[in-house]
Amino acid sequence: MMVGAVCTFEGCGKDAVAKGLCWGHYGQQRRGTPLHPLGRFRGGPPKVRRTPPECSFEGCHRPNRGGGLCDGHRRQRDRRKPLRPLGLPRGRPRRVALERGDALRAP
Numbered sequence: 001m002m003v004g005a006v007c008t009f010e011g012c013g014k015d016a017v018a019k020g021l022c023w024g025h026y027g028q029q030r031r032g033t034p035l036h037p038l039g040r041f042r043g044g045p046p047k048v049r050r051t052p053p054e055c056s057f058e059g060c061h062r063p064n065r066g067g068g069l070c071d072g073h074r075r076q077r078d079r080r081k082p083l084r085p086l087g088l089p090r091g092r093p094r095r096v097a098l099e100r101g102d103a104l105r106a107p
């Protein structure tokens with residue numbers, strides 16, 4: 001009795017039944033199709049979807065509304081402007097009012 005004979009297809013791990021292949025891969029080879037992972041095999045990585053659920057702009061986690069961008073970034077793209085982070089004021093960031101108050105009470 002053969003022990004430990006497994007399919008030689010990488011990552012398959014099923015019992016080999018013929019020519020070092022499992023039934024599934026043996027069948028693939030007999031049909032002349034290139035060997036590929038079987039429909040169900042344990043531990044395989046799930047198929048990654050091409051479109052991410054979030055905006056692809058770095059640091060933006062708004063929902064992807066199509067084209068890999070959120071509403072805000074789609075609008076920026078439509079204006080043919082370089083994409084920039086959303087939620088920032090135009091131009092320079094304004095100084096937060098620290099001039100008064102905090103400065104008086106420095107410990």
Ligand SMILES: [Zn+2]
Binds near residue numbers: 008012013023025026
């Ligand atoms: Zn196999």
Ligand SMILES: [Zn+2]
Binds near residue numbers: 055056061071072073
């Ligand atoms: Zn975005």
